[in-house]
Amino acid sequence: MDVIFENGDLFLSGFLTTIYISIFAAILSLIIGIVVAVLRVTPSGGLKVLAIVYTEFFRNTPFLVQALALYFGLPKLGLRLQFQVFGLEFNQSFVVGTMALALYTGAYVAETIRSGLLAIAPGQTEAARSLGLSMMQTLRLVIIPQAVRLVIPPLGNLLIALVKNSAVLTAIGLAELMYNASQVNNRTFRTFEVFTAVIIFYLVLTLPLGWLVSYLEKKLNPLRAIRLNLRGAR
Amino acid sequence: MAVQNTTGSMVGYQRRLQDYFNYKNLFNIIGWGVLALVVLFVLVPAATNGNWQPFSIWSTWTFLLDGLWVTLQVAFYSVILSMIFGVILALGRLSNNPIISVPSVVFIEVVRALPSYLIIFYAFIGLPKIGVKLDAIWFAVIGLTIYTSAILAEVVRAGILSVEKGQLEAAYSLGLRPYQTLYLIVMPQALRRMVPSIVSQLITLTKDTSLAAIIALQELTRKGQQLYQFNGNILETMFIVGMIYFVVCYILSLISSKLEVKRPR
Incomplete structure (x- = not known):
C-alpha cells in the first residue's frame, strides 16, 4: 500500500489528466457527432459522402492506429499542436490525444444520433406535417424531443467507452492514469499494488457513469418500445 | 408576389429558376464543391507524394x-x-x-x-x-x-x-x-x-x-x-x-x- 501513498501525486495527476481529456474529448466528439449526423440526413450529396467516409473509416480502424498516425504524422505535415491558455500548458500529447479520442468517438456519436433520428417512426413526421407544422417545427417539436430520449443512454455508454479508451493514449506518451502507473511500476516493481490502485481509480470513474446510464435508460425509455441496434465502441 | 398576377409564362419561368436554385440544390452544389476541394487539396497531394514507394x-x-x-x-x-x-x-x-x-x-x-x-x-x-x-x-x-x-x-x-x-x-x-x-x-x-x-x-x-x-x-x-x-x-x-x-x-x-x-x- 505504501507504494500508492508515496506516489500519490503521480496517481492523482494521472487521474485528473484522464478526467480532463475525457471531458474535452466528450464535448468535441458531441459537436463532431451532431455535425456529421446532420450532414448524413441532409440532402447534400457531397458532404454526405464525406460524412459516410469519415464514420466508416473511424469506426472500422483501431483507435491505437489512429492515435499513432495523428501523433507522429501531424508534425510531419508541419503541424505543431501545443499551446498555453490562461497559464495552463497543453502539450502535443494532450492536444493530439484529445483530437484522436474526439474523432474516434465522434464517428460513433454520429451513428448513434443518426439512428436515433431514423428510429422515430415516419408516421410522426407525416402527422406533424399534415397538422400544418413547418419542417423546422416538426424537427423542433416532434422529432428531436423523441430522439433525445432515445439517444441519451447510448451516448452515456459512449462516454464510458471514451474514458476507457483514453488509457490507449499511453502509447503516445500522454501522462494519464495508465501511463503514470506504468512509470511507478517500472520504478518499484510492485505490480499488484500499483495495478489494483489503477483498477480502483478506473472503477471510481466508470461504475457511477454506468449506473447513471442504466438509471437514465429506465427513466427515459421505460418501455424500450424502440430498441436501438447500435454497435457500441465498448 | 406581384409578378405572379401579370403573366403565366413569367410564373413558370420563375418557378423553374427557383427550383434550380432552391436550397436542396444549393446544399448539393456546396457539398460537391467541398468534396472536390478535399479531393484536390488533400487526397491528390497525399496520393502523389513519394512516400508510397515502399508499398510497390x-x-x-x-x-x-x-x-x-x-x-x-x-x-x-x-x-x-x-x-x-x-x-x-x-x-x-x-x-x-x-x-x-x-x-x-x-x-x-x-x-x-x-x-x-x-x-x-x-x-x-x-x-x-x-x-x-x-x-x-x-x-x-x-x-x-x-x-x-x-x-x-x-x-x-x-x-x-x-x-x-x-x-x-x-x-x-x-x-x-x-x-x-x-x-x-x-x-x-x-x-x-x-x-x-x-x-x-x-x-x-x-x-x-x-x-x-x-x-x-x-x-x-x-x-x-x-x-x-x-x-x-x-x-x-x-x-x-x-x-x-x-x-x-x-x-x-x-x-x-x-x-x-x-x-x-
Whole structure:
C-alpha cells in the first residue's frame, strides 16, 4: 500500500489528466457527432459522402492506429499542436490525444444520433406535417424531443467507452492514469499494488457513469418500445 | 408576389429558376464543391507524394500480412474462448445460488468497467510475476478473453432473458428437466437473437487486438510501427494498416447487417 501513498501525486495527476481529456474529448466528439449526423440526413450529396467516409473509416480502424498516425504524422505535415491558455500548458500529447479520442468517438456519436433520428417512426413526421407544422417545427417539436430520449443512454455508454479508451493514449506518451502507473511500476516493481490502485481509480470513474446510464435508460425509455441496434465502441 | 398576377409564362419561368436554385440544390452544389476541394487539396497531394514507394515492393506486403495473420489468430482464439466463458458467466449470473451468481456479477461488472488495454497490460506484466511463462500471443489472448467474455456474458444474458416465459413454462409442463430446457429450448432461440451483437463484439475485438502491439506482439499494428520507423512514412503506412483492419472489420459488419435483416421480429 505504501507504494500508492508515496506516489500519490503521480496517481492523482494521472487521474485528473484522464478526467480532463475525457471531458474535452466528450464535448468535441458531441459537436463532431451532431455535425456529421446532420450532414448524413441532409440532402447534400457531397458532404454526405464525406460524412459516410469519415464514420466508416473511424469506426472500422483501431483507435491505437489512429492515435499513432495523428501523433507522429501531424508534425510531419508541419503541424505543431501545443499551446498555453490562461497559464495552463497543453502539450502535443494532450492536444493530439484529445483530437484522436474526439474523432474516434465522434464517428460513433454520429451513428448513434443518426439512428436515433431514423428510429422515430415516419408516421410522426407525416402527422406533424399534415397538422400544418413547418419542417423546422416538426424537427423542433416532434422529432428531436423523441430522439433525445432515445439517444441519451447510448451516448452515456459512449462516454464510458471514451474514458476507457483514453488509457490507449499511453502509447503516445500522454501522462494519464495508465501511463503514470506504468512509470511507478517500472520504478518499484510492485505490480499488484500499483495495478489494483489503477483498477480502483478506473472503477471510481466508470461504475457511477454506468449506473447513471442504466438509471437514465429506465427513466427515459421505460418501455424500450424502440430498441436501438447500435454497435457500441465498448 | 406581384409578378405572379401579370403573366403565366413569367410564373413558370420563375418557378423553374427557383427550383434550380432552391436550397436542396444549393446544399448539393456546396457539398460537391467541398468534396472536390478535399479531393484536390488533400487526397491528390497525399496520393502523389513519394512516400508510397515502399508499398510497390511485395516483401512490404508480406511483412504486413504476416502481422495480419497473427492478428487474426489472436482474434480467433479470443472469440472462441470468450464465447465459452461468456456463456458460463451468463449462466452463473442467472443462477439462483448466490455463491455462483455474486462472483459472476462482480467479475462481469468490474471487467466491463475497465479499459481492455489495462487488462491486456496487466495480464502481460502480472502473470509472469506469479510464474506463468507463455508467448506474447497468449497474454494478448488471455487479456482479450477476460475483457470480451465479460461483455459477451451480458449479451448472452440479454439473449436468454429475451426468450418468452411461455417457452419455459411449456418446456417444464412437458416434463423437461432444467438443463434440458436450457439446451433444447432456451439456448437455441437465444443464440439466434444474439448473433448480430456477437458479430459486433467480434469487430470490436478485432480492433482491440491492435492493443497487443504495446506488449510487443508482432501483430499488424506492431509490424506497421516497425515499417514506418524503417521507412519514415508514418501517415502512409498507418493508412495502409488501417485499411487492412477496415477490410476485415467491414466484411464482419456486412455479415452482421445481413444477419440482422434475416432475424425474425
